[in-house]
Amino acid sequence: MVIATYRFPSGVDAGRQAEIIAIGQTLGSADARFAGREQALAACRGQVLEVRADGDGARAQVAFPAANTEYDIGTLLTMVFGKYSLAGPARLVDLRLPPDFGTRPRFGIAGLRARLGVAGRPLLMAIFKPALGLTAADHATLLRAVADTELDLVKDDEILGNLAQAPTRERLRACRPVIEAIRDRRGRDFLYAVNVTGRADTLLATARALVAEGANALLLNVLVYGYPMLEALARDPAIGVPIIAHPALAGALALAPDHGIDYALVLGRLMRHAGADVVLHPARFGSLPFSAADESRVITALTDSDDHWPAVFPGPSAGIKPAIVPALLADYGRDLVINAGSAIFDAATGPKAAVESFFAAMDA
Amino acid sequence: MVIATYRFPSGVDAGRQAEIIAIGQTLGSADARFAGREQALAACRGQVLEVRADGDGARAQVAFPAANTEYDIGTLLTMVFGKYSLAGPARLVDLRLPPDFGTRPRFGIAGLRARLGVAGRPLLMAIFKPALGLTAADHATLLRAVADTELDLVKDDEILGNLAQAPTRERLRACRPVIEAIRDRRGRDFLYAVNVTGRADTLLATARALVAEGANALLLNVLVYGYPMLEALARDPAIGVPIIAHPALAGALALAPDHGIDYALVLGRLMRHAGADVVLHPARFGSLPFSAADESRVITALTDSDDHWPAVFPGPSAGIKPAIVPALLADYGRDLVINAGSAIFDAATGPKAAVESFFAAMDA
Incomplete structure (x- = not known):
């Protein structure tokens, strides 16, 4: 039933x-x-x-x-x-949902922690900024600015598709040597979630080609491309990398009070049962209007053990600053991906010091 | 821009x-x-x-x-x-949208009229009813009941996926001889829009396999599978059949007054620019709440010549009865696909007489 x-x-x-x-x-x-x-x-x-x-x-x-x-x-x-x-x-x-309904996340919280060699603290993810206007080489330059830190992941902005100014494959190619240098230096992996876009046929082909070229994570705008696309990516044996679900367009389904589908489903249970490993979502102290109740219900839906399904990482996003981190940890514990955009790559202190501020906030 | x-x-x-x-x-x-x-x-x-x-x-x-x-x-x-x-x-x-934005419908109004050999009147489409609980053989039996009429198309109900009770390929195989008999009798084609479902990878493979087995039209729940899936189907050279877009889930995006995306985009311009040939939508005299303004704006968005893009068929649906037809024709002319479910396959008079009632209403 x-x-x-x-x-x-x-x-x-x-x-x-x-x-x-x-x-x-x-x-x-x-x-x-x-x-x-x-x-x-x-x-x-x-x-x-x-x-x-x-x-x-x-x-x-x-x-x-x-x-x-x-x-x-x-x-x-x-x-x-x-x-x-x-x-x-x-x-x-x-x-x-009945048992075995949907697509299991390939990694989930446990798998992603093992993949990154991180226990006992939240993961930290940065977002390349500005979202548009950078070349592929600019992405690599930004990444080098945080290469000496313990940052765990970086992702493209969701609005950066496969554009002439910085084609997706070129961004990956430019960043790969930096990623390899990070991995060599610290002896554990670093993930770059490449934004995968396109019509349904080309998106699948592009995802496989990116992974074949070394992409070690993917970002998908799930509400734009559909949960069936997330399920396809999560099951594809030629893909096999962590998938980060972006909430773009989720508000069109969930924000009206008396219509649509609740955030706890749109960004919670449906994402978990469609195979996402990390689900990005607004945070109540961030820059988007998101109630404490919505935040709690989304995070619960992604992680609760009442749902006999692998728990997946909530990724509080949008306006995330170090000052917000202690409250997030106090409320939800350590199984979070803290996802910071402007607060890292547009920080007045520079990206490296910004990453260190986030880790200091996690320790506090 | x-x-x-x-x-x-x-x-x-x-x-x-x-x-x-x-x-x-x-x-x-x-x-x-x-x-x-x-x-x-x-x-x-x-x-x-x-x-x-x-x-x-x-x-x-x-x-x-x-x-x-x-x-x-x-x-x-x-x-x-x-x-x-x-x-x-x-x-x-x-x-x-700028010129050449999106995916052109392969048929549109002009192409579908040519394919079906029908000019000067709306097209008439039936929906197999009940939606669930029929076997593949039952579908063929229902179709035989209208084989002597001028019905133009039949479609699966949108909730009928590839289910054990009547697998998609079996429905197609059971109905094909009836479709061929209709074509032979009247010397013009009859289309069966088979509902194509699945994860993104299997949906594309299924669509190609169905067409290879003789499917001559497809039905897609576009808001569930994503516009990028509609674009993929409409461009695929191995598919090449008319695509009927179903509005399932459109209300979750469009029904709230101050949020989301207007019906004129969700079921109008975005469908037209994603490659649909027919777009099903509620009608103001049907069984779903749909204002005259919404109806007019959806139909205009699908057909207006301000948009330099092939016009595609509006398909007024849900609670469509013969009595509604004259008002639709008076308001919008003949470029419509009249889409009737219960009023044909659940009609007290039987399906054949019901089809004839619709044609009588078009002539009136």
Whole structure:
């Protein structure tokens, strides 16, 4: 069974809507007259489990047969909120999935820690800045400025695609010698999450080619390219590197209060079950509006042991500064990827001192 | 240039937000201090073109260099609304694209009319019902019930994936002899839009295999699998069949009034520029809440000649009955695909009489 929970604002007849979902998202017709098919139809039909008041609105749980899906996130989303998303104010707020639903992260928290040889502290990731306007050689120069630190990962900005000013493959080629020098010096790896873009066919081919050329991590704008693309990357034996999920476009699905899909699913459970190893998300003390409740629910969805699935790294992002780090650690412990953009590569002190400030904040 | 228009609700400083978009969605830092790079940065930077009042809110136009994208819908969406979608109440309401941006529909209205040999009237499409619970043989039986009519297309329900009860390839194999019989009888083609699903890698492989086995049209849940997947299907030389875009999940992006992306983009311009040949969408007299304004703007975005791009078929859907048809034709003319589910395969009169009722309504 897939159990989906919907929240309806005040004024909506939640019981009636739950019935519309249970039938409309399975058999398709609420008044179907298909004599002789009762048994086959009953096996596919959704069931309303519960409808209850929730503040000034209501919430309802609907159970769907998992066999109505392909055990992947694509058919899951179509089933639980596809056509119904167009039906009026309703928000998909929770999903409980049966065992083995989706794509396991290849690394997760445990695997990524082992890969990087880091235990007992958060990982630190930098973002190349400015996002656009640099050449491939500029990327390598920026990276050299932090080569003497314990920085764990660097990533492209999500808006930097395969552009003439700095083609993706050239960025990788320019940075590889610096990455190798870092690894040689400190005896543990350093990951560069290369932003992989393109139409669905070229994106997959590009990802395989980048890995063949030495890319040791990938960044994907999952909401732009689709969870099915994340699942494909995470399963591909020719890829096999950690995948960092970027939240670009997530607000278009999750920010409105009475519509769309909750952040805890969009950036939480769905990402974890689609194979992401690190999921970037706003932080409540950062530069984007993100409530403590949203932050906590996203991080819980990525890491909780109620979900029998490998835990994956939350990556608090956007306006992250050293001063924010102690509060993050106090609330969530050490299984975080602290993801800093301007606070490292646009820091007044220079990137190296900025990285050291982040490590000092982790120790404090 | 890509010109994006955003609408902000009352209480938002639209001028300030437009500047945040122009810099944050290009260079990434509003206070970047990158001496010596002024020229390279200026070439990438967005520009606020206009900010003006709009009802109780405001709207702003921002121009982005098209060279910041890969001339595809994926990098376009990341640029115009990726990170910014998380930044607070704002709605992406319009996009103007430079020439040759995206993927041309292979057929469009003109090509699909030629393929089907139909001029001077709307096309009529049926949806197999019930959505789930039928075997592949049942699909063929349903199709035989309309084999003596002038029905133009049939499609799977969007929630019917590659399921054990009726695997996609078996549905196609069961229906092919009926399709061939229809074609032989009337001397013009009949299309069956097979729902193509899966992780990104398997979806592409499945689509190619289905076409190799005789699939003559495909249905894609574009918002679930991503516009980049639609672009890949529309360009693939091994596919080459009409693609029907389904709006599943579109409401999660478009239904909230002050957030997300307008229906005229989600189901209109973005679909047209990603290569769809037919775009299914709610109709104002159907079973989903859809305003006359939304309906008109979606249909205009798919067909207007201001956009120098092949026009593609609007496909009014969901609760479509013969009684609705005259109003649709009066408002929008004949370039429509009338898409009926329960009103054909769950009609009290039987499917054949139901198809004839639709044609009678078109003639009236």
